[in-house]
Amino acid sequence: MQHLAHMSAAQNAQAKTAVEVRGLSHVYAGREGAVPALSDIELDVPAGRFVVIVGPSGCGKTSLLMMLAGLRPPSSGTILCDGRPITKPDPARVGVVFQEASLYPWLTAVENVEFPLVLKHAPRAERRARAEAMLKLVGLDGFGTRYPHELSGGMKQRVSIARGLVQDPPVLLMDEPFAALDEQTRMTMGHELLRIWSQTAKTVVFITHSLTEAVYLADEVIVMSARPGRILDRIAIDLPRPRTYQMMATDLFGRLRERIWEQIRTSP
Amino acid sequence: MRGSVIILVRIAILAALLAAWEVLPRLGLVNPMLLPPLSDVLGTLVAILGRADVHEALAVTGAEVVVAFIIAVPLGAALGVLAAENAYFGEIFRPMLFYVFSIPKSIFLPMFILTFGIGFPQKVAYATFSTVFIVIMSASAAVESVKAEHLLVAQSYGATPAQILRRVYLPSMLPILLEALRISMIFNFTGVMIAEMYAARTGIGHMIANWGENFQMPQLFAGVILLATAAMLFNELVRALETRCSTWRT
Numbered sequence: 001m002q003h004l005a006h007m008s009a010a011q012n013a014q015a016k017t018a019v020e021v022r023g024l025s026h027v028y029a030g031r032e033g034a035v036p037a038l039s040d041i042e043l044d045v046p047a048g049r050f051v052v053i054v055g056p057s058g059c060g061k062t063s064l065l066m067m068l069a070g071l072r073p074p075s076s077g078t079i080l081c082d083g084r085p086i087t088k089p090d091p092a093r094v095g096v097v098f099q100e101a102s103l104y105p106w107l108t109a110v111e112n113v114e115f116p117l118v119l120k121h122a123p124r125a126e127r128r129a130r131a132e133a134m135l136k137l138v139g140l141d142g143f144g145t146r147y148p149h150e151l152s153g154g155m156k157q158r159v160s161i162a163r164g165l166v167q168d169p170p171v172l173l174m175d176e177p178f179a180a181l182d183e184q185t186r187m188t189m190g191h192e193l194l195r196i197w198s199q200t201a202k203t204v205v206f207i208t209h210s211l212t213e214a215v216y217l218a219d220e221v222i223v224m225s226a227r228p229g230r231i232l233d234r235i236a237i238d239l240p241r242p243r244t245y246q247m248m249a250t251d252l253f254g255r256l257r258e259r260i261w262e263q264i265r266t267s268p
Numbered sequence: 269m270r271g272s273v274i275i276l277v278r279i280a281i282l283a284a285l286l287a288a289w290e291v292l293p294r295l296g297l298v299n300p301m302l303l304p305p306l307s308d309v310l311g312t313l314v315a316i317l318g319r320a321d322v323h324e325a326l327a328v329t330g331a332e333v334v335v336a337f338i339i340a341v342p343l344g345a346a347l348g349v350l351a352a353e354n355a356y357f358g359e360i361f362r363p364m365l366f367y368v369f370s371i372p373k374s375i376f377l378p379m380f381i382l383t384f385g386i387g388f389p390q391k392v393a394y395a396t397f398s399t400v401f402i403v404i405m406s407a408s409a410a411v412e413s414v415k416a417e418h419l420l421v422a423q424s425y426g427a428t429p430a431q432i433l434r435r436v437y438l439p440s441m442l443p444i445l446l447e448a449l450r451i452s453m454i455f456n457f458t459g460v461m462i463a464e465m466y467a468a469r470t471g472i473g474h475m476i477a478n479w480g481e482n483f484q485m486p487q488l489f490a491g492v493i494l495l496a497t498a499a500m501l502f503n504e505l506v507r508a509l510e511t512r513c514s515t516w517r518t
Contacts, residue, residue: 029444087425096424102417106439116425118435167425 001259012158018171018203019045019068019082024077026063036228037063041077043222043231047170048170051199052214055224061207064229065175068205073228081171094171095164100180103148103156103163110135110144113162120167134162138198154185155186159176161193165200174206178213187245190216215256223260227266233263278371290298303488313490324476332388332460336395339450344400348407354472369401374462386467391460398459406448410441443514447466450506457499 022044027034037075038060045051053061053228066072068079070089079086082164100199103112110131135144148156157177164172178186190213197204208214214221223233237256239247245255288305291298304312308507315321351358351365376493422432461503464473473493479487 049461071420071424088285089424096421098421098424101415102421104421104439105435115435117425119422119425119431162345202284 016047017044018047018049018081019043019205020078020080020083021068022078022080024064024074024079025164026060026066026067027075029144038074039228039230041229041231045203045205047173047203048201050194050206050217050219051222052208052218052220052261053222053224053265054211054214055229056207056226056267057209058226059226061224063227065096065205065207067175069094069173091120091167092139093169095167095169097157097160097164097172097174097177097208098178100105100153100156103159105148105160107147109140109146109148109151110157112148112168113144115163127199130166130216131162134166135159137165137199138162139192153181154189157181157189158192160256162195165196165202169202171203174204176207176209181207182244186210186213189243191243194219194241211246211257211260215239215253216248221239221256223263224261232267233260235259291417300484301483302487305363308486309489309493311487313493316487316490318493322472325470325472325475325483328388329460329464329473332391332395332464332471333457336384336392336399337453337456339392340399340456341403341449344403344452345395345407347400348404349411351404352408358408365401366402369405373398373459377463377466380463382468386469391468395456398462399456401453402455403448405449406444410448413444414440443510445458446513447504450503450510453502453506454499458480459501461495466518493498504510 018119018225021051023043024038024043025036026038027036029035053064055061063072064252067074068081068086070079070086073087079091085122086092086094103109112125113134114122117130122130131229132144136142138161140155140158140162143151143155148159151159153234160177164174180190181189186233194217218237221235221237223235224230225232235256239250239252239256290302290306292298293303293305347361347365353363372393376397378395380390384393396460418436418440419432422436427435459469461473464471465477468474474496476488476491476495479485479491
């Protein structure tokens with residue numbers, strides 16, 4: 001299983017495109033008239049890739065992710081997933097992992113994970129088995145009966161990831177999933193996410209503020225500018241996989257991180 | 269250990285109060301005409317519970333309370349949800365509702381008598397009026413307690429509006445709604461009692477007012493015990509439900 005993802009990362013030239021964004025722009029109505037939020041976004045994410053989007057606050061990263069998830073329509077442009085347009089949420093194609101506190105506090109961990117299957121009226125035994133398997137995948141075997149307030153921040157985000165994967169969508173969107181975690185938990189969760197990714201061979205689009213996190217996780221980092229959000233640069237992260245914590249101390253890691261920071265710092 | 273001590277102290281205080289109620293009038297330390305001994309009051313309670321006119325009065329009061337509750341709660345809940353969900357309606361009516369909420373409702377009682385008379389409809393109308401504002405406020409608060417990210421998650425997994433209502437709105441709002449139900453019953457019961465004591469031909473509130481005016485203290489206290497017990501029972505029942513439905517609230 002593990003080398004599946006590595007292979008797809010290596011041969012991405014031939015791999016099919018999982019997510020395609022064409023000429024996407026977005027303008028929203030603000031207090032003082034129309035505000036351009038995203039401008040002329042072009043994006044191709046090959047299947048199996050781990051793509052990280054970074055950019056300053058208010059660059060429209062979250063808006064872009066909402067549109068990829070079909071939760072908000074763009075003003076213009078198209079989004080294709082698996083070759084078909086995204087116009088409304090389609091959990092069979094796209095799973096979403098949100099920021100902190102997106103779990104339902106009145107449901108247990110396993111009930112939270114099976115929530116998308118409940119909406120689809122999946123048979124009880126089947127959805128429970130599937131949810132338990134996902135909890136096991138994210139390292140929470142035996143925690144199914146806990147309520148969110150009985151779990152740590154990192155464990156809650158593991159549940160969120162399990163929920164995002166429960167319908168086995170080819171694409172997983174992640175909106176700053178580890179932003180609220182402390183530094184150590186964040187590092188551990190990043191590493192865990194890479195393990196889960198290599199076991200499931202998903203296409204991941206991951207949004208973050210953290211440049212270290214971006215370089216550590218990504219096959220490719222997409223740097224966005226401040227409002228209106230445009231793509232400034234795409235940086236291939238050619239660090240070998242599996243990634244290790246030691247790589248963070250290498251020159252290559254530092255140079256990549258520096259290059260991203262330079263782009264963000266000098267963007268108008 | 270601490271918890272059980274607290275419960276013991278509570279029981280001791282209650283027992284001391286009841287004992288004082290029994291002993292002080294009997295020793296003549298308190299005028300037994302004003303405060304009849306507890307045993308006399310309990311004897312009277314048993315006696316009046318066997319009287320046909322008391323049964324009738326209780327039935328009338330019970331019907332007034334139930335009908336007013338059935339009107340005020342859905343009406344208030346609908347208006348409250350509207351005020352929270354519909355920006356236009358909310359902007360216009362929310363300040364007005366807040367102003368009216370602050371007014372003691374009993375000053376409107378004479379108008380209700382002039383409009384509806386002193387029968388069943390007036391009791392129901394006045395109790396509904398006393399209750400509906402607190403229900404509106406609570407329902408608004410309940411809707412606003414629903415978290416935007418919880419709605420977003422459901423939408424991203426393709427939930428239909430009906431599923432969002434049942435699986436997100438309802439469980440989010442349930443603890444606040446149950447609390448609202450409990451508090452609105454207090455307002456509702458109070459409304460019926462005030463209306464009955466002020467002007468009525470029947471009903472247990474009317475009887476209690478009469479017993480007071482005629483200086484029938486054992487009957488008066490028996491009536492008070494009866495109504496206090498009924499109110500506390502309802503309150504505790506809903507509170508038990510509340511606790512069961514809000515274990516997840518931290």
